[in-house]
Amino acid sequence: MTDQAIVLVIDDEPRSLQTLRRVLGDDFIVLTAAGADEAEAILAQEMPAVILCDQRMPGLSGVEFLQRVREHWPEPVRMILSGYTDSDDILAAINDAGIYRFIAKPWDPDELLEAVRAAVHLYHLQRQNHAISVEMKVSASQLEKVVAEKRSRVRALFGFDSIVHAAGSPVAEAIALARRVADYDLSVLITGESGTGKELLARAIHYNSPRAEGSFVMENCGALPDQLLESELFGCKKGAFTGAYEDRIGLFEQASGGTIFLDEIGETSPAFQVKLLRVLQEGEIRPLGARLTRRVDVRVVAATNRDLEEEVRAGRFRQDLYYRLAGFPIHLCPLRDRPGDIPLLAEMLLGEAMQRLNKPVHDFHPEALAVLRAYSWPGNIRELRNEVQRMVALAESETLGRAVMSPRILRAVAGQSLQGVQPATSLREQVEALEERIVRAALLRHHGNISRVADELGLSRVGLRGKMARYRLGRSADLVGCDSEDDDG
Structure with a gap:
């Protein structure tokens, strides 16, 4: 004053x-x-x-x-x-x-x-200027500290160690490859069925690379028509097309200095593939409606659930673009090929569901885990996540059991015992294969209770144990998780 x-x-x-x-x-x-x-x-x-x-x-x-x-x-x-x-x-x-x-x-x-x-x-x-300058110095220091802490948490959240898998899992090989390529500025092509965790692996590559301090941006290339996809990736000028009401900065420019993840790259049209190839070759983008190009420095990680080599042979995917993207290919196997990971994944997803639904559920009953392991999961981890959320929503106790599982999953697991009998070299082998599946299904239905299974199949307890020994069904893994052989189940 x-x-x-x-x-x-x-x-x-x-x-x-x-x-x-x-x-x-x-x-x-x-x-x-x-x-x-x-x-x-x-x-x-x-x-x-x-x-x-x-x-x-x-x-x-x-x-x-x-x-x-x-x-x-x-x-x-x-x-x-x-x-x-x-x-x-x-x-x-x-x-x-x-x-x-x-x-x-x-x-x-x-x-x-x-x-x-x-x-x-x-x-x-x-x-006032001095006070602001001091405050800015303090704020900058505090901001640097906050950013460093957040970056550390993000790296932990999306690091390679965050990808859940058991010892000896087939996924371990893919993770090892990703670790080795993360430090090198090579394009990576991740293949695998939908829901196998391709985006998670792409993020881990980015946050463990020299580009970790840059942006990680992603686009589902199969979700948009060519013009909108080009606008999203390369940007556009106001009035370039109907609906372009303002200038837009494309994702390639936003990701400059970082990584762009192009999901479902196999869904793009041949016309768009030509434009994408030019960007990858020249390192330049030209927004829709613009006259001048702009330099970008971007690492590309692409993903697809298609067999791109077959797509190339069929003429649906450009060979030159394929080799640009597949600088370092990594394949993620489906969940059905990694049953040992399912209990660990289920526990992780249970924690997520508990937090999201605010419902205290502590664990899975062994029978429920047995069914989860036995199911083929055509939707992979995404389907498993949905199932766990459904179970938590329906749960009336702190343990998730078969009662809250989807009927279709229970039917599919029970039906596996009667499906897929492969032709054998003799009638005897075919009969034994069918018998093994029938015994396995009965053990699953009765949760490993020997007396009940024997009654259902018209066998003595000794006869049933003999068949279990012949088909090596006495171990929990062979019983699809059923580990009880006592009369009380």
Whole structure:
């Protein structure tokens, strides 16, 4: 506030000090000093906003004194009063003492008052600027710390170790390949059925690469027609096509310095493949409706559930684009080929579902896990996630059992025992194969209860155990998770 600002006036003439106090006293707190020594004593106790000093004083001149002030008390705004207009004095005042304003005598009271008001305003602005600068430095430091912490959490969230798999899982080989290629700026093509975790692997590659501090952006290439897909990836100018109401920055430009993930790349049309190939070859994009191209520095990770080599042979996918994308191919096997991972994945998905649905469910019953392991999961991890969420939503206890499982999954698992009997070299082998599946299905239905299975099949307990031994159904893995052989199940 200007009415609280302190103005220090220095003049060796008492009448001048009285006049200055009278002119400035209504707006400011005015402190007076008759010379440099007295002024320095005041500065040791008070911090004025403005110092108004006469140039001609015994001892130090005004410029010499304000030069000392500049060295020891740089914050106050410094002003000179002088009855002389020597140009050398003015230059010295400006250059040596950092004088804000040189006021010649005789001065006009109103003009002097306005000059001091402006100086006080400048003082407050300087203090605000200093405070903001300090705050920005602190904020920048804090922001860097926050960004580093978030980046560390993201890397942990999307790191290779976050890809759930059991020891000896077929997925381990794909992860090992991805780890090795992450450090190198090569294009990667991830193949595998829908829902096998291709996006998760792509993110892990990005966040464990030298481009980790850049952006990771993705686009489902099979979800949009060519024109919209081109606009999304390369950008567009306003009016380039119907619906282009504003300039759009494409994902390639947004991902410059980082990674772009092109999912379902096998769904693109031959016409779009030509445009994408040009971008990959030249490292340049041209937004729709633009005349000039723009350079981009992007690593491409593509994914598809199609056999692109077969697509190339059939003429549906350009061979040159395929070799551009498949700089380092990685295949993710379907969930049915990694049954050992299913219990671990189910536990992870259970934690997600509990948090999402806010429902306390602790674990799976062994019978439920047995069914989950036995099911073929044509929708892979995506289907497993949906099933676990459904089970949690229906759960009435803290343990998820068969009662809350989808009937279609239970029927499919039970029906597997009677399906897929392969032709054998003899009638006996075919009969034994069918018998094995019937016994397995009965064990599953009765949760491994030997007495009940024997009654259903018309066998003695000894006879049933003999068949179980013959077909090696005595282990839990061979019983599709049923590990009870006691009468009480």
